[in-house]
Amino acid sequence: MDFFLIYSVVLFVWLFFVLGVLIFAKYIKLDEVESYFCENEKVRENKGFWRRNQWIDRQYRMMLISDFFSDSKRYVEAGFVTEVELASVPVALKRWMVWPNYLLHILAVGTAVWVFWRWWCDIPIP
Structure with a gap:
């Protein structure tokens, strides 16, 4: 079997894996993580707009919270979130907010x- 075809199949399977993780985090874990930020003004404002x-x-609600965890120092300095709020969230929930972005x-x-491999080797798609 051609190596490009194997790579394509692995990439296709990876796509569905990432989508599954993203959907699980969005629909199962997001509400639990938002409960730790119930007093946060920025989260309440964001949740009010995207309700x-x-x-x-x-x-968009998940993007805000994942930004809090992935670049926490900047958001703490800006005053959008406190260290206490970030520390109150368990590590497993933090991972559920950050890892879907890394997988994407x-x-x-x-x-x-x-795409580059297909272009470079001039591989036709039948």
Whole structure:
């Protein structure tokens, strides 16, 4: 079997794995993490604006909280979140907010490699 085909299948499986992790984090873990920030003004404002609980609403609410964890020093200095609020969240929940973004970055790099490889080797798609 051609190595490009194997890479394509692995990338396709990775896509569905990442989507599954993202959907699980968004629909199962997001409400639990938001409960730790019930007193936070920025989270309440964001949740008030994105309150319909549709896919896009949960996406933007999750992006704010994952930004708190991935770049916490900047948000603490800006006054959007406190160290106490960040420390109150268990490590496992922090991972559920941050890792989907990391997995999406890996997927983006893998897709860029796939596109470049297909272009460089002039591989036709039947």
